[in-house]
Amino acid sequence: MLPFSSGSILLAPMVGITNRAFRTLLEELGSPDYAFTEMASAEAYIANAPYESDYTDSNPKPDRTSVQFYSRSAASLAAACSKLRNNPFQELPAGVDINFGCSAPHIRSKGGGSAWSSDPDLAAELVSAARAAWPGILSAKIRMGPDEDYDRLLGFCRRIAAEGLDFLCLHPRRDDQKFKGKARHEYSLRLARDLSCPLVANGDITEAAQISMLTGRQRAGAAKGEAGASTHTAGADAPGAYAVMIGREAVRKPWIFSQLHALGSAKSAIPTPAQSIDRLTVGLRFLALAELYLPEAWQLESARRFFSYYCEQFSFAHHIKFKTMNSPSLSAMAETFTAYFGNVPEDRYCSLDH
Numbered sequence: 504m505l506p507f508s509s510g511s512i513l514l515a516p517m518v519g520i521t522n523r524a525f526r527t528l529l530e531e532l533g534s535p536d537y538a539f540t541e542m543a544s545a546e547a548y549i550a551n552a553p554y555e556s557d558y559t560d561s562n563p564k565p566d567r568t569s570v571q572f573y574s575r576s577a578a579s580l581a582a583a584c585s586k587l588r589n590n591p592f593q594e595l596p597a598g599v600d601i602n603f604g605c606s607a608p609h610i611r612s613k614g615g616g617s618a619w620s621s622d623p624d625l626a627a628e629l630v631s632a633a634r635a636a637w638p639g640i641l642s643a644k645i646r647m648g649p650d651e652d653y654d655r656l657l658g659f660c661r662r663i664a665a666e667g668l669d670f671l672c673l674h675p676r677r678d679d680q681k682f683k684g685k686a687r688h689e690y691s692l693r694l695a696r697d698l699s700c701p702l703v704a705n706g707d708i709t710e711a712a713q714i715s716m717l718t719g720r721q722r723a724g725a726a727k728g729e730a731g732a733s734t735h736t737a738g739a740d741a742p743g744a745y746a747v748m749i750g751r752e753a754v755r756k757p758w759i760f761s762q763l764h765a766l767g768s769a770k771s772a773i774p775t776p777a778q779s780i781d782r783l784t785v786g787l788r789f790l791a792l793a794e795l796y797l798p799e800a801w802q803l804e805s806a807r808r809f810f811s812y813y814c815e816q817f818s819f820a821h822h823i824k825f826k827t828m829n830s831p832s833l834s835a836m837a838e839t840f841t842a843y844f845g846n847v848p849e850d851r852y853c854s855l856d857h
């Protein structure tokens with residue numbers, strides 16, 4: 504049984520962002536139904552490289568988090584899964600996710616991420632090796648691959664899913680697209696219909712209406728605490744994707760899960776006074792959590808990445824992004840960020856449904 508119900512809203516893996524500090528911030532603001540760590544190298548993890556226990560730290564909710572690995576070989580991935588499973592110094596996460604989607608040149612050129620999409624048999628070996636070594640939830644995250652050929656994509660997904668995946672996440676852009684164009688969710692819907700494995704749709708999701716369109720369910724079905732409440736039906740009866748996954752919008756609005764869950768709860772028919780979000784407090788809280796939970800060497804870079812998205816919706820987004828990105832320390836960043844709201848007080852509060 505999956506640790507989240509159909510219609511759930513998941514947090515996408517994001518390098519430098521979905522670490523313990525950010526996931527803790529989300530827990531405090533209204534958490535996703537399930538989350539992913541940022542990608543970790545299977546080879547580095549088994550070699551005890553520095554910070555690997557931080558990359559694979561599944562706190563604060565190990566039972567609702569998958570550790571994502573990218574790997575150059577089936578043997579390394581199997582060894583990483585075994586180490587994660589038997590590591591007495593780490594919390595056991597609910598799942599392992601295999602990264603088949605990263606198209607960053609430094610990952611692809613080493614044979615990781617989306618490099619696997621050109622070889623379904625080798626990719627299937629990777630899944631099979633992980634399945635043999637990992638008894639928990641096993642998933643994979645993919646892009647569309649090198650082209651827009653649906654039959655090739657379906658063949659690839661069926662091939663890897665057959666090796667024992669519990670679910671599959673699709674970001675429907677080609678490998679070479681990065682974030683250009685729009686996510687092609689017509690592919691998500693077709694795959695959800697044609698695969699027997701639950702599909703999680705990801706890419707450009709920002710609103711409840713998109714979630715309803717993709718999952719074919721009103722948001723009420725995704726209320727929290729209903730894990731496993733409904734089952735996925737493949738084929739013509741499947742209304743759409745099993746669940747959705749949100750990445751960048753969760754950094755722009757870390758309260759988005761609370762907002763979407765409120766819309767999906769039975770109470771949504773009853774108007775309630777809009778709650779207010781203090782964007783200054785949320786930003787400062789992230790800095791405090793980064794200091795508390797991240798290795799010192801990561802703190803500034805992670806805060807820069809966070810603010811590069813978080814500031815996007817501010818009136819003077821370019822200005823405040825530039826100022827925070829160039830702050831030499833967390834405390835200088837906090838000062839700069841606080842000063843912004845002295846100059847632009849109207850940006851400080853927004854309603855929860857903003």
Ligand SMILES: Cc1cc2nc3c(=O)[nH]c(=O)nc-3n(C[C@H](O)[C@H](O)[C@H](O)COP(=O)(O)O)c2cc1C
Nearest residue numbers: 515516517518541542644674706707708749750751
């Ligand atoms: C800064 C950043 C880092 C990312 N790192 C990862 C990663 O580690 N693993 C992964 O599978 N995808 C990664 N992605 C892709 C996201 O998981 C997601 O597929 C993509 O952002 C599309 O979803 P969105 O439109 O909701 O942001 C990253 C995306 C961003 C913006």
